[in-house]
Amino acid sequence: MEYRPLGNTGLRVSALSYGASPLGSLFREVREADGIRAVHVSLDRGINFIDVSPYYGLTKAEAVLGKALREVSRDRYILATKVGRYSDDAFDFSAARVTASVDESMQRLGVEHIDLIQVHDMEFGTLDQVVEETLPALRKLQQAGKVRFVGITGLPLKSFRYVTDRAEVDTILSYCHYSLNDTALAELVPDMRAKGVGVINASPLSMGILSNRPPPAWHPAPAHVKEICARAAAFCKSRGADIEKLAVQFSVINPEIATTIVGSANPDNMEKNVRWIGEPIDQQLLADVMKILEPIHNVTWTSGRAENN
Numbered sequence: 206m207e208y209r210p211l212g213n214t215g216l217r218v219s220a221l222s223y224g225a226s227p228l229g230s231l232f233r234e235v236r237e238a239d240g241i242r243a244v245h246v247s248l249d250r251g252i253n254f255i256d257v258s259p260y261y262g263l264t265k266a267e268a269v270l271g272k273a274l275r276e277v278s279r280d281r282y283i284l285a286t287k288v289g290r291y292s293d294d295a296f297d298f299s300a301a302r303v304t305a306s307v308d309e310s311m312q313r314l315g316v317e318h319i320d321l322i323q324v325h326d327m328e329f330g331t332l333d334q335v336v337e338e339t340l341p342a343l344r345k346l347q348q349a350g351k352v353r354f355v356g357i358t359g360l361p362l363k364s365f366r367y368v369t370d371r372a373e374v375d376t377i378l379s380y381c382h383y384s385l386n387d388t389a390l391a392e393l394v395p396d397m398r399a400k401g402v403g404v405i406n407a408s409p410l411s412m413g414i415l416s417n418r419p420p421p422a423w424h425p426a427p428a429h430v431k432e433i434c435a436r437a438a439a440f441c442k443s444r445g446a447d448i449e450k451l452a453v454q455f456s457v458i459n460p461e462i463a464t465t466i467v468g469s470a471n472p473d474n475m476e477k478n479v480r481w482i483g484e485p486i487d488q489q490l491l492a493d494v495m496k497i498l499e500p501i502h503n504v505t506w507t508s509g510r511a512e513n514n
C-alpha cells in the first residue's frame with residue numbers, strides 16, 4: 206500500500222481508503238457480519254483511512270463501524286466522519302447541531318476523538334453559513350481536542366472554491382469527479398495544493414455506474430451517462446476484464462489525490478480492490494474505455510441549492 210500526505214495535516218493516508226456507507230444498508234444481520242469483516246480485511250491489507258457519516262443508514266453505518274473498530278487498536282486507523290446531513294432531506298449546519306453531532310458520532314463509533322470532521326454535502330446549505338458558523342464551531346471542537354482536522358464535502362466543485370477562498374479548511378472530499386468518466390476534480394487540484402488543502406476523492410466506481418451490476422435506482426446521473434457507462438462495462442467484459450478493476454486503478458494512480466475512497470460491505474471486494482491497485486493498469490484497455498466514455502466525459506448533475514452549482 207502506498208501512503209500519501211493529506212494536505213498540510215501531517216497525516217499520511219493510504220492511496221485507497223474505506224468508505225463505510227454500505228454498512229448503513231438496510232439489509233441486516235448477515236450483511237453486518239460481512240461489513241465488519243470488510244472493515245477488518247481493509248485494515249489488514251494496509252488501508253488506514255476510513256470515512257463515514259451519521260447520514261449513512263440514518264446512523265447505522267456509524268454504529269456498525271463502531272462495532273468493527275472496538276476490536277482494533279486506535280492507532281491503526283485515521284477516522285473521518287461528518288456533520289450537517291442527517292437524512293435525504295434533513296440538513297442542519299448550525300453551530301449547536303454540529304457540536305452535538307460530533308459527540309453523538311464519537312459515542313456511536315466508540316472513540317474519544319475524530320481525526321477528520323467534515324461538513325457533509327454543504328451545497329444543500331448556504332455556503333456563507335458554512336463559512337461563518339459551521340466551520341468556526343468545528344474549529345472550537347478542534348481546540349477542545351475532540352477533532353484533529355476539519356474538512357468539507359460535496360458534489361459541485363464550484364462550492365469548494367467558494368468556501369476555501371473564504372475559510373481555512375484542512376481537506377476537501379469530492380465524489381464522482383475523479384473516475385474513468387469524470388476527471389473534473391483534476392482542475393481544482395492546483396488551487397487546493399496552493400492552499401495546502403488535502404484532496405480526497407470518493408466513488409471511483411462513480412457510485413456503481415462503472416460496474417457490471419445495474420446501478421441503484423436512485424443514482425442521479427443522466428440516463429445517457431448510465432447507458433454509456435454500461436456500454437464501457439460490457440466492452441471490458443467482452444475483453445475478459447472487469448471495469449471495476451480498471452476504475453479503481455485509474456482513480457488511485459493520480460499522486461495529487463491523497464486518497465480515493467471506495468465503499469463495500471463485501472470483504473472479498475475490498476480484498477480485490479487492494480490487490481488491484483498493486484497490479485499494472487492495462488493501458489490499451491484504458492485507452493479503449495476512455496474512447497467509449499468520451500461523449501459523456503465530465504457530464505455531471507446538480508446537487509443542492511441551484512446557486513451552489
Ligand code: NAD
Nearest residue numbers: 224225226358380407408409410411412466467468469474
Ligand atoms: P463507489 O464508487 O465506491 O461504488 C460503490 C459500489 O461499488 C458499491 O455498490 C459496492 O458494492 C461496489 N463495489 C466496490 N468494490 C467493488 C468490487 N471490487 N467489485 C464490484 N463492485 C464493487 O461509491 P460510493 O460507495 O458512493 O463511495 C465510496 C465512499 O465514499 C462512501 O462509502 C463514502 O464514504 C464516500 N462518499 C462520500 C460522499 C460525501 O461525503 N458527500 C459522497 C459519496 C461517497
